[in-house]
Amino acid sequence: MQIARALKALRSRVSLTQSEVAKRAGVSVGTVNRYETWQDRARLRVPTMRALADSCDATTEERDTLVELVRNLDNGWWMDHPAVPEVMDPLMSFEDVATYEHVFANALVPGLLQTPRYALALYEAQDVRTEADVIANKVDARIRRQAILDRIPALHLWVVLDHSVLRRLVGGTDVMAEQINHLHAMAQRPNVDIQVLPFTAGAHAAGSGGHFLVLGRDSEDPLLSSMNVVYLELHKRGLYLDAHTEVQNYKLMFDYLRSQAADTSASLDLLTAARQEFTR
Helix, strand or coil, X not given: CHHHHHHHHHHHHCCCCHHHHHHHHCCCHHHHHHHHCCCCHHHCCHHHHHHHHHHCCCCHHHHHHHHHHHHCHHHCCCECCCCCCHHHXXXXXXXXXXXXXXXXXXXXXXXXXXXXXXXXXXXXXHCCCCCHHHHHHHHHHHHHHHHHHHCCCCCEEEEEEEHHHHHCCCCCHHHHHHHHHHHHHHCCCXXXXXXXXXXXXXXXXXXXXXXXXXXXXXXXXHHHHCCEEEEEECCCCEEEECCHHHHHHHHHHHHHHHHHCCCHHHXXXXXXXXXXXXXX
């Protein structure tokens, strides 16, 4: 999926049609379409990928990343690194084609639900030696990513928030009050479900595990319906899992977390109570 998204983004950036790219790369239009629509991944070839990237005026970094993706298709997902070009961002690539995203957040508000000030406070805390303009760009990118919730058809986001997320003071009381207000408003959208896992739930299905996402889609297209991936958020980077057994284990874990958390109505009350803690 990353390859398809990256090639379409690169072609769009230079305002070329598939026919024009095909002519520049010396391949058929069908080949360009096959690479851009993620058809028959077993037939992807390094020379063709290099030619397609060059035809779209990709940077050396972008071209080399695409080539490396083709070379490692059979090795599963890898440890993502912040140096990967934005058009290659795996998470955004999966979100582009996913119809649902299930998130367990054990420490911080998920990126798709963060306010700008909350995101800024997080980046300032974790990137203490980073220039202000770089942090500002990161915040802007995170907020722009949230547009996935407004697309048609919209991504269905289901989040289970550990209660500690609502108690951790990020950016000060004003920032937290604003953030919880935003969560309360988002929870009332038809494509967003938020449940709070209260402290009284005790031990839960995620155990000592951390923040994770399960992305997938329901589709009549066998290729797209088989697209399921788990993203484990780590410091500065993340781990992607797509083995069937691992994905099913995380799906089951999320189902148990949903059953252990307060329902969506009671969770709105918990959000209201948490907001009041920061507005006294």
